[in-house]
Amino acid sequence: xxxxxxxxxxxxxxxxxxxxxxxxxxxxxxxxxxxxxxxxxxxxxxxxxxxxxxxxxxxxxxxxxxxxxxxxxxxxxxxxxxxxxxxxxxxxxxxxxxxxxxxxxxxxxxxxxxxxxxxxxxxxxxxxxxxxxxxxxxxxxxxxxxxxxxxxxxxxxxxxxxxxxxxxxxxxxxxxxxxxxxxxxxxxxxxxxxxxxxxxxxxxxxxxxxxxxxxxxxxxxxxxxxxxxxxxxxxxxxxxxxxxxxxxxxxxxxxxxxxxxxxxxxxxxxxxxxxxxxxxxxxxxxxxxxxxxxxxxxxxxxxxxxxxxxxxxxxxxxxxxxxxxxxxxxxxxxxxxxxxxxxxxxxxxxxxxxxxxxxxxxxxxxxx
Amino acid sequence: xxxxxxxxxxxxxxxxxxxxxxxxxxxxxxxxxxxxxxxxxxxxxxxxxxxxxxxxxxxxxxxxxxxxxxxxxxxxxxxxxxxxxxxxxxxxxxxxxxxxxxxxxxxxxxxxxxxxxxxxxxxxxxxxxxxxxxxxxxxxxxxxxxxxxxxxxxxxxxxxxxxxxxxxxxxxxxxxxxxxxxxxxxxxxxxxxxxxxxxxxxxxxxxxxxxxxxxxxxxxxxxxxxxxxxxxxxxxxxxxxxxxxxxxxxxxxxxxxxxxxxxxxxxxxxxxxxxxxxxxxxxxxxxxxxxxxxxxxxxxxxxxxxxxxxxxxxxxxxxxxxxxxxxxxxxxxxxxxxxxxxxxxxxxxxxxxxxxxxxxxxxxxxxxxxxxxxxxxxxxxxxxxxxxxxxxxxxxxxxxxxxxxxxxxxxxxxxxxxxxxxxxxxxxxxxxxxxxxxxxxxxxxxxxxxxxxxxxxxxxxxxxxxxxxxxxxxxxxxxxxxxxxxxxxxxxxxxxxxxxxxxxxxxxxxxxxxxxxxxxxxxxxxxxxxxxxxxxxxxxxxxxxxxxxxxxxxxxxxxxxxxxxxxxxxxxxxxxxxxxxxxxxxxxxxxxxxxxxxxxxxxxxxxxxxxxxxxxxx
Numbered sequence: 008x009x010x011x012x013x014x015x016x017x018x019x020x021x022x023x024x025x026x027x028x029x030x031x032x033x034x035x036x037x038x039x040x041x042x043x044x045x046x047x048x049x050x051x052x053x054x055x056x057x058x059x060x061x062x063x064x065x066x067x068x069x070x071x072x073x074x075x076x077x078x079x080x081x082x083x084x085x086x087x088x089x090x091x092x093x094x095x096x097x098x099x100x101x102x103x104x105x106x107x108x109x110x111x112x113x114x115x116x117x118x119x120x121x122x123x124x125x126x127x128x129x130x131x132x133x134x135x136x137x138x139x140x141x142x143x144x145x146x147x148x149x150x151x152x153x154x155x156x157x158x159x160x161x162x163x164x165x166x167x168x169x170x171x172x173x174x175x176x177x178x179x180x181x182x183x184x185x186x187x188x189x190x191x192x193x194x195x196x197x198x199x200x201x202x203x204x205x206x207x208x209x210x211x212x213x214x215x216x217x218x219x220x221x222x223x224x225x226x227x228x229x230x231x232x233x234x235x236x237x238x239x240x241x242x243x244x245x246x247x248x249x250x251x252x253x254x255x256x257x258x259x260x261x262x263x264x265x266x267x268x269x270x271x272x273x274x275x276x277x278x279x280x281x282x283x284x285x286x287x288x289x290x291x292x293x294x295x296x297x298x299x300x301x302x303x304x305x306x307x308x309x310x311x312x313x314x315x316x317x318x319x320x321x322x323x324x325x326x327x328x329x330x331x332x333x334x335x336x337x338x339x340x341x342x343x344x345x346x347x348x349x350x351x352x353x354x355x356x357x358x359x360x361x362x363x364x365x366x367x368x369x370x371x372x373x374x375x
Numbered sequence: 376x377x378x379x380x381x382x383x384x385x386x387x388x389x390x391x392x393x394x395x396x397x398x399x400x401x402x403x404x405x406x407x408x409x410x411x412x413x414x415x416x417x418x419x420x421x422x423x424x425x426x427x428x429x430x431x432x433x434x435x436x437x438x439x440x441x442x443x444x445x446x447x448x449x450x451x452x453x454x455x456x457x458x459x460x461x462x463x464x465x466x467x468x469x470x471x472x473x474x475x476x477x478x479x480x481x482x483x484x485x486x487x488x489x490x491x492x493x494x495x496x497x498x499x500x501x502x503x504x505x506x507x508x509x510x511x512x513x514x515x516x517x518x519x520x521x522x523x524x525x526x527x528x529x530x531x532x533x534x535x536x537x538x539x540x541x542x543x544x545x546x547x548x549x550x551x552x553x554x555x556x557x558x559x560x561x562x563x564x565x566x567x568x569x570x571x572x573x574x575x576x577x578x579x580x581x582x583x584x585x586x587x588x589x590x591x592x593x594x595x596x597x598x599x600x601x602x603x604x605x606x607x608x609x610x611x612x613x614x615x616x617x618x619x620x621x622x623x624x625x626x627x628x629x630x631x632x633x634x635x636x637x638x639x640x641x642x643x644x645x646x647x648x649x650x651x652x653x654x655x656x657x658x659x660x661x662x663x664x665x666x667x668x669x670x671x672x673x674x675x676x677x678x679x680x681x682x683x684x685x686x687x688x689x690x691x692x693x694x695x696x697x698x699x700x701x702x703x704x705x706x707x708x709x710x711x712x713x714x715x716x717x718x719x720x721x722x723x724x725x726x727x728x729x730x731x732x733x734x735x736x737x738x739x740x741x742x743x744x745x746x747x748x749x750x751x752x753x754x755x756x757x758x759x760x761x762x763x764x765x766x767x768x769x770x771x772x773x774x775x776x777x778x779x780x781x782x783x784x785x786x787x788x789x790x791x792x793x794x795x796x797x798x799x800x801x802x803x804x805x806x807x808x809x810x811x812x813x814x815x816x817x818x819x820x821x822x823x824x825x826x827x828x829x830x831x832x833x834x835x836x837x838x839x840x841x842x843x844x845x846x847x848x849x850x851x852x853x854x855x856x857x858x859x860x861x862x863x864x865x866x867x868x869x870x871x872x873x874x875x876x877x878x879x880x881x882x883x884x885x886x887x888x889x890x891x892x893x894x895x896x897x898x899x900x901x902x903x904x905x906x907x908x909x910x911x912x913x914x915x916x917x918x919x920x921x922x923x924x925x926x927x928x929x930x931x932x933x934x935x936x937x938x939x940x941x942x943x944x945x946x947x948x949x950x951x952x953x954x955x956x957x958x959x960x961x962x963x964x965x966x967x968x969x970x971x972x973x974x975x976x977x978x979x980x981x982x983x984x985x986x987x988x989x990x991x992x993x
Contacts, residue, residue, distance in 0.1 A: 020947055021947060021948055021949070023947065024944050024947025024948040025948055027944060027947075028944055028948055028950075028955065028958070031955075031958045031959055031962050032958050034961070034962050034965045034966070036966075037962075069933070069936075069937075069940065070933055070962075070966060072929055072932070075932060075933055075936050076936065078936075078940070079936040079939050079940050079943070082939075082940050082943035082944060082947070083939060083942070083943045085943065085946075085947055086942065086943035086944065086945070086946030086947045087943075087946065089946055089947055090946055112935050112936070112938070112939060113938070113979070113982070113983050113986065114935060114978070114979035114980065114981070114982030114983040114986065115932075115935040115979065115982060116982065116986075117935075119939060
């Protein structure tokens with residue numbers, strides 16, 4: 008984090024503290040104003056094509072039986088984060104933060120936090136309240152992404168250069184903090200970024216040297232993408248002007264994973280402006296691919312109740328209202344089956360690397 | 376048939392000692408524990424009655440000037456031990472005052488307890504008694520330790536009052552004759568057992584200890600106090616005065632002191648302890664001060680909370696609806712009225728001359744018949760005719776309630792409850808008998824668990840707790856509706872005392888031992904309504920208290936969180952924690968008051984202190 012940015016965050020925390028202290032001294036009921044992060048305050052910005060958080064705010068009062076504890080918890084975290092940032096450079100995971108702050112209130116036989124379930128949402132509250140990403144609060148998310156391909160980066164903190172063509176079978180890990188002040192793109196000859204849903208798919212393609220043959224960056228977020236993967240993909244697209252293609256299962260969950268890369272998520276709508284990537288394209292697996300690539304009947308799995316429920320929800324989201332997507336979703340609903348990426352190897356172990364993906368990319372056969 | 380009926384028939388034929396033996400259970404002497412309470416009860420009742428009668432006799436401007444002060448002084452006078460030889464009783468040690476009286480193998484001897492530990496010759500035996508630090512004894516005969524078994528201890532009770540006193544010549548009659556007294560066959564709310572109460576206590580004392588009763592009484596300021604020592608000649612049902620003395624240190628201008636020794640059992644606590652009995656008596660006699668000196672010398676005072684005697688009860692003539700054939704026949708036989716018409720209109724209540732004629736024609740009886748001439752059949756016809764005729768209810772203003780306000784004050788003082796509510800229902804009737812109920816609920820404070828205080832005509836009922844009208848009514852209240860948790864049998868599950876008083880000219884007991892009131896629907900209904908009315912007020916109190924508690928807990932919590940907020944804000948703005956905490960305290964004080972804040976501070980301090988102790992233990 009740049010010094011100026013850091014100073015800004017510290018000032019924001021202090022200003023908030025001053026405001027509350029003033030309320031206390033004026034004998035007012037001290038309060039925090041927190042933008043609401045529930046569905047009710049989430050909207051889809053048609054113009055920018057991203058999911059955004061609205062301007063509805065919830066007030067959290069100290070002298071209110073229902074709010075008091077959360078109010079106290081929020082301030083405890085804010086107070087601690089200020090100390091953490093002042094100490095410079097050191098970062099904590101959100102679980103570590105929970106342990107650092109956890110203690111029993113003297114005389115009350117009650118812990119300030121019972122579980123991490125209580126600290127996590129408050130960290131998100133603080134992010135939206137201060138309009139600061141947790142990375143800038145020296146809190147690291149837990150990345151799980153794996154990356155391979157012709158990309159060389161420089162880790163500023165550790166002063167090391169990492170070449171993602173030389174990471175072997177395991178691939179390179181996506182670092183927790185991928186902001187420009189921590190990670191610098193040195194070289195990149197890739198033509199596009201291929202994001203795959205599953206690690207198994209990534210592994211299959213890595214073994215087939217797909218990224219070498221196709222000259223692309225191959226990345227997986229292992230299911231639903233965490234913040235670091237999304238942010239990295241967004242940076243690759245914006246800064247290196249690379250097209251991004253997303254390849255998932257043919258089911259509601261797969262579609263949603265794509266939509267999070269593209270438009271942002273509802274839970275972290277406040278991140279969208281930095282992390283969403285409206286130019287991302289959906290490569291597959293698509294309904295029409297079943298016929299075109301002759302996916303055998305034995306590879307189909309019945310959709311579960313949960314799949315169907317999720318599909319219905321998807322149909323209701325404003326960012327799934329493009330006609331191509333309406334059609335896709337309707338067909339999937341009628342189809343009553345789903346097809347996982349893993350099923351495609353049943354045709355041939357290199358079916359994805361040698362047939363499916365090259366064909367799709369060559370024909371630009373994407374959904375918007 | 377009532378006890379009185381039995382007594383009147385039989386007292387001439389059998390010796391009263393024999394009668395007493397056969398009827399112990401009816402008189403309240405069927406166990407030593409019960410006998411102890413009964414003796415005290417009879418003496419205290421007598422004192423309360425005497426004081427009330429005195430007040431009635433006083434001119435208006437003198438009334439309520441002298442309120443009852445009743446002192447009950449109980450001492451253990453004898454410990455008795457049997458000496459056993461292979462489980463067979465071979466002798467006895469009686470410890471009385473500073474003496475040991477030993478009898479062994481038919482020989483007797485006495486020595487002072489200060490010589491305990493030395494050998495004494497009794498007959499041909501060396502007897503030695505050792506007393507240990509706990510005041511327990513051990514007995515050695517010819518140097519060999521003997522097995523001993525504790526027998527029944529003997530007690531002496533002194534009951535003193537500042538009542539009117541008793542004229543010297545009346546004392547032997549009142550205390551020495553069974554059935555003497557003015558209560559017999561009267562229809563009036565009264566405590567007594569038709570004149571057998573105190574005399575039966577004297578008799579029990581005599582039968583169990585062989586010692587006489589001592590009665591001291593003084594009737595006026597310038598009159599001497601006489602002390603009369605008497606026993607009952609059981610063959611003649613008459614007192615035998617052993618000694619009459621004049622004493623000059625009687626503590627009041629007038630009053631009576633009775634001293635009795637008896638074999639008993641003493642409990643220092645619990646439902647059947649003397650203390651509990653006297654406490655319950657004190658609660659329903661708010662005008663009386665009752666003092667108890669227990670056997671360990673502890674003195675307990677239940678001070679009067681009212682400065683006025685209760686309204687005296689009135690005597691009424693029996694109402695036909697409440698008559699039974701036996702009673703009617705007895706009245707017919709003993710009346711001085713010359714004609715049946717006169718008898719009906721003057722000996723019974725609510726029968727006018729016109730109504731009397733209607734009854735007589737229904738019963739097919741002549742108005743000028745001599746009451747004594749009626750046969751059993753005719754009496755039965757008369758009773759049925761009366762009960763089939765529409766009559767006014769009996770007058771109900773004849774009862775002497777405790778009074779809701781008086782009861783509330785008294786209950787509050789004597790139970791040290793946190794909240795007390797009382798309800799007095801208007802009088803009504805069951806089977807022609809006027810009655811009324813009064814209830815009280817005492818909640819919280821020093822009360823632990825559920826206690827049911829039952830009274831009939833101001834007498835505490837200690838036995839057969841879960842039978843009768845009062846218990847039944849309590850289980851029918853539906854406590855849950857009034858925010859009081861309830862057991863599966865419908866009893867409230869709280870720290871609570873439920874008090875119920877049934878006052879009537881004739882209390883219907885479930886049995887002759889007079890332990891519980893019969894569950895007549897009218898009585899149960901009145902009790903239930905009274906308890907529900909009281910419970911409504913309790914529930915209002917409970918919800919107010921609940922809100923208060925919630926508020927208190929809220930402030931406690933805010934303060935505890937406030938100490939954390941102070942730390943957090945100190946980090947955020949870089950100021951001293953103490954300064955911020957002061958500001959938070961001021962905020963809480965401003966919003967919830969200084970008492971709530973200081974209470975919260977205290978709670979937290981105590982919590983921290985306690986945590987300190989706990990961690991030290993670790």
